[in-house]
Amino acid sequence: MQTATSPSGTPPVMLSIPRAVPTQKLRPPKKNIPQTPWERTRVLDACREYVAKQKPVPPLPADELKVHADRVVEQLGCEPIYRDYIGVLLNNEMWRESLASVxxxxxxxxxxxxxxxxxxxxxxxxxxxxxxxxxxxxxxxxxxxxxxxxxxxxxxxxxxxxxxxxxxxxxxxxxxxxxxxxxxxxxxxxxxxxxxxxxxxxxxxxx
Structure with missing residues (x-):
């Protein structure tokens, strides 16, 4: 904590210095996750659009969720290895409004x-x-x-x-x-x- 002096004679302002953020070694994502922020944003946008159009109702069994994920993979033309990641995003979008109400x-x-x-x-x-x-x-x-x-x-x-x-x-x-x-x-x-x-x-x- 430091004190900043004021030339006008007003009470000093207390300033706090935020703690240092721990640094982490930058590593690439796992192979089953889109590799760049741009790719991840593109996938997220596609999942949101898919849920808005198809309106699947949660909770979905895992097998049914994978069917929807495969459809998004096909629409995007992306790597099939991203299917599980896409399934997570689809599940999130299906529950998003319900979660917001809790x-x-x-x-x-x-x-x-x-x-x-x-x-x-x-x-x-x-x-x-x-x-x-x-x-x-x-x-x-x-x-x-x-x-x-x-x-x-x-x-x-x-x-x-x-x-x-x-x-x-x-x-x-x-x-x-x-x-x-x-x-x-x-x-x-x-x-x-x-x-x-x-x-x-x-x-x-x-x-």
């Missing part, structure tokens, strides 16, 4: 533990996941603080059992999950069974 305090934000700096992270784990110590080594504390400011419940964990147990309490009515595509795929059947709004933010890497 109050923040009835939503859960799931963050992956892989965001931490594993060999330096001081945070312990309990039965629900990682207990962030706000050391500043990674982005978890910033994401968690902003989400909690809005009213979200936040967990730093990966596990379908945890998600289902929270859904069954009746206190969570929507989920926003951040993870790699393989973990999102494993969680999908549980989200489908619960039939509550859920959107996913796929990580560009899975390690």
């Amino acid at each position: 109050p923040y305090e009835r939503r859960l934000l799931l963050l992956p533990k892989c965001l931490r700096v594993e060999n330096k992270c001081p945070a312990p784990f309990d039965e629900f996941g990682l207990l962030c110590k706000q050391c500043g080594l990674c982005s978890i504390q910033d994401l968690q603080a902003e989400a909690e400011r809005l009213g979200y419940a936040v967990l730093v964990a990966e596990g379908s059992a945890i998600v289902m147990s929270l859904i069954q309490t009746g206190k969570i009515e929507a989920i926003v999950g951040v993870s790699c595509i393989s973990v999102l795929e494993r969680a999908f059947p549980y989200m489908e069974a619960a039939a509550i709004p859920g959107v996913a933010i796929p990580l560009l890497q899975d390690d």
Whole structure:
């Protein structure tokens, strides 16, 4: 914290210096994710247009979602390896308006533990996941603080059992999950069974 002096004699203004943002080594996305921001935006626009026209009703079984994803792959003429990524975006678009209607305090934000700096992270784990110590080594504390400011419940964990147990309490009515595509795929059947709004933010890497 620093104090800025004023020549006019008015009370000094307190200025705070934001903490340094941890630097991360730039790595290309996994092969099953479009490689550039332009490509990812193009795919997202195509998914939004497809859902707006076709109006599929969630929750969709995984097999049916893959059929829709294949159609978008064909329309775009893109690599078939992107099908799972496109399926995630289609699912997000189908649930987007429903999620927006759920109050923040009835939503859960799931963050992956892989965001931490594993060999330096001081945070312990309990039965629900990682207990962030706000050391500043990674982005978890910033994401968690902003989400909690809005009213979200936040967990730093990966596990379908945890998600289902929270859904069954009746206190969570929507989920926003951040993870790699393989973990999102494993969680999908549980989200489908619960039939509550859920959107996913796929990580560009899975390690």
